[in-house]
Amino acid sequence: NISELTCHMNTDAKTPQTRNSNKWEYLFFAVFATYMIGQYLLLNRILLYFPSGFETENFYSPIAVHVAKDGFQGILNYLGGEMPPNMPYGPTFRPPLYPVTLAVLYLLTSANEVYALILNNIYLSLTVLFTYLTGRFISQRVGFLASFLLMMDIILISEANSTHSDSLFLVLVSSAHYFLFRFTIAPEKIGNLVFSAILISLA
Numbered sequence: 001n002i003s004e005l006t007c008h009m010n011t012d013a014k015t016p017q018t019r020n021s022n023k024w025e026y027l028f029f030a031v032f033a034t035y036m037i038g039q040y041l042l043l044n045r046i047l048l049y050f051p052s053g054f055e056t057e058n059f060y061s062p063i064a065v066h067v068a069k070d071g072f073q074g075i076l077n078y079l080g081g082e083m084p085p086n087m088p089y090g091p092t093f094r095p096p097l098y099p100v101t102l103a104v105l106y107l108l109t110s111a112n113e114v115y116a117l118i119l120n121n122i123y124l125s126l127t128v129l130f131t132y133l134t135g136r137f138i139s140q141r142v143g144f145l146a147s148f149l150l151m152m153d154i155i156l157i158s159e160a161n162s163t164h165s166d167s168l169f170l171v172l173v174s175s176a177h178y179f180l181f182r183f184t185i186a187p188e189k190i191g192n193l194v195f196s197a198i199l200i201s202l203a
Contacts, residue, residue, distance in 0.1 A: 026138035027061040028132055028147060030043055035128065036152050039121045039160070046161050052113040063087065064102030065111045075103050098165035116163045123167035124160040130174035137181045139191040172203035 023167040043169065046053065052061070066084035069075040078098055102116050109115045128147050134142030176199035183192035 022140075025136075028140075029145075031131070031148065031151070032125075032128060036125055039157075041048045042157070043117060043161060044122060047114065047117075050161075052163070053117045054158060058163060059087065059112050060099050060165060061110040061116060062103060064106055064116075065101040067099065067103040068106040068111060071107065075100055078103070095165075098168050101168065103165070105199055110115045113163055117161055120163070120167040123171040124156060127156075127167070127170045127174045130171065130178045134174065134178045136174065137185065169203050172199050176203065178198040 024053040043198075052058070063078070063084055070077065077098065101119070105115055105119060127151070128150050129196045131150050132147035135146040137143075157171070176196045179186075179192045179196035179199065183189065183196060
């Protein structure tokens, strides 16, 4: 009985490494939650002065508004190479995924750039999360430090509060790396590699 009790205690006891690992995980989610609250407050503040967000390179949203006027047929026409009139760019100027994403968003809500800014901030939050999850394959500390440095990047925050494609690009790349790491750990799960390839091709 004593040996069984000792075995049970050893099984349930947390090692110092486990406790330290959990500390970094708890710290990440506490900082991450604070970061998302900060995103919400900052976006509300920005909208007081810039109702459409920061407007440098503001051509994605006008394309999406034009495409959304014709519904999903407009999206198909855009993917086929049709560009809005008065746009100085050809249909191959940039990859079409971000304007299409905005067009679908505008169809589901309304042609209001506030929705695009909310979506970009969600993309940024997901990028931070995928960065942590990828770094965690090395250690919880690496995952926290990598994601923390990302959270401190002012340029990424600025891009998330503009109707730019960078936030979508980042979440696609970071999620592609996450699934690629999962494949390297478990090569028999080929679905992770396929999913990673799809994500990086969309980026």
